[in-house]
Amino acid sequence: MKRSWVVFATFALLLGASLALLWGVIGLGPIKGWIPVATFAAAILITLTMAVLAAGGARRRRGGEGDQSAAPRAIPDFSFPTVLAGIAIAHMALGLELGAWLIMIGAGALAVAVGSVAIELRATRRAALRAGGEESAP
């Protein structure tokens, strides 16, 4: 289990064993027990997706597992557009209760926040390229 995808695959296998036991115990009628089976199956699917992503990522990266390349990575110390995005999403959620006017205010703020994050990403990408490095993910 030295590699991360093996951990996810092992976990998915254990969940699958549990699901098989549940299936064997409750049977599978047309409706009876479909929610437990569906939620279990969804959990297994999510875990397998993580295993595939982890395995694919490891193959893509230089030197296998780990991402400690020598190239510098550019990250801003602060990201106030991200703060604005969080507050905007909360406003939109609260607008479900208080009215569409708040949803629209939140949407406008979110648009500003997304645009600002895009500008921020461009700036960090340019800084990284100047230093001969790579851009970090959001």
Next chain:
Amino acid sequence: MTTLDAPPRRSGTLSLLGLFGSTDHKHIGLVTGLTAFAFFLLAGLLALLMRTELAEPGLQILRDDTYNQVFTMHGSTMFYLFAVPLALAVGLYLVPLQIGAAEIVWPRLALLGYWLFLSGGLIMYSGFLTADGAAKAAWTAYDPLSDSVATPEAGMDLWIIGVVLATLAAMIWAACVLATLVRRRAPGMTMLRIPVFSWGMVVTCLLVLTAFPALVLAMTLLYIDRHFGGVFTDPGGPLAYQHLFWFYGHPVVYVVFFPFLGAALEAIAVCSRKRFFGYHAMVLSLLGFTALSMSVWGHHMFTTGGVANRYFALTSTALLVPAGIEYFDSLATMFRGRIVVRTSLLFALGFLGLFLIGGLTGILVGSPPLNYHLHDTYFIVAHFHYTVVGGTVFGFFAGIYHWFPKVTGRILGEGLGKINWALLMVGTLLTFIPQFFLGEAGMARRISDYPAYEGWAGLNLLSTVGAFVIFLGVLVLLVNVARSLRLGRVAGDDPWGGHTLEWTTSSPPPRHNFEALPPVRSYAPLLDLREERERTRAGAAALGADPEELRR
């Protein structure tokens, strides 16, 4: 401003505004943890209100309706706004340090998560400002109690929105921490060399990402049902809601347990001055524990008659096996160790003892025939408080005393620490032991009053006294923290003789965590380095040579 243009900045020199907008994982973890702790204090005050009301028969300070709001917000705050965010906050702070990473993956997303969490908490509490008050359908919000007929008030809607935002935040943090563990490990650090605490975070994040979507779905469907109907209205609707809720609701108690299990085990190993025993068995048992924790949710629904009791009783009892392995490993780590009795070790031992009480009583209520008698009584309340207080709170306190020097550069006072521990131990036992007997005698949970003729008053009064002793214990911690921040002994990089990579860097760590990393050859790289130096020194002494020359 990017770090390429600016000189290195040490943590702790930011303005308040900068702290809340920082992309440094340490700042995000710190503000999240502090915010979660503030919610903990709020929920604690709600608990004291409940215990004050229940100290004697009759309604003294709260009406029935207000009491319902108080226990709903107490439970909701403790899970959605304290325990889960705290569990992920310690991971946000410590995982990159433990695995030798300079940064967390997706730092902006992690920052977004904090603002969703804070907003969710404030929206949830804004229910108290509405005409009919906050949500009052318990932290589980069972349908039909939470539907628009039984609970039409806006407070319930605000609660649902708050829960969804806080849960989305948790999922974002879990994705960031798990991606960091996958992608940013130091050279030589395979998955079987990451520290025990980091393994606790691996399984925690797996649980969050696989189980929490069920809660988001349940809350979304509940909101739609309340406003448009037709979701949980058929005869199987309430049962369907419970399936969705508990598919999240049981794993969440392990989400708030595994990180603090890891913290307690780290404290035990360091205070025993010995390598952690049974690392590989621990890793396998954690994975087994995690898979089982997702297979037991039906034991919350034994009395509905709508679940396969045999299956869920079997999986619930099987939890004994991985738990037993972990207990054995922790005791074996201490066996023949050169133990130093620090406050962190006391809290770790308290964790083991109190969680054992919770776990053993869990085996009792995991038996369907016994569950029919004990379901929805104070026995259940006592059982889960032993697992949550013993697991989360005591494990968290072990972590505070262990890692406070790394975060702040100062050591917490040991004298006040031991008083803190003693008050919390006594308070926890005094609060919850009587509740086992109350539950067995038939006292139902979530009731604002009880008849005097039942003879429950004495035990309730004892429990209330215990709650106030816990309150004193938490006050002592706050005093200890305030005092130590200004007057505490300066920590240095490694005050305890730590085993893992976070103890190789300064206290507090710099912006990108490490200037250099030692070689990683096991799950205790610093201990390996120390043992190698001692072997070199011993060898040099035997030969009469210079150890530095030999090492070169």
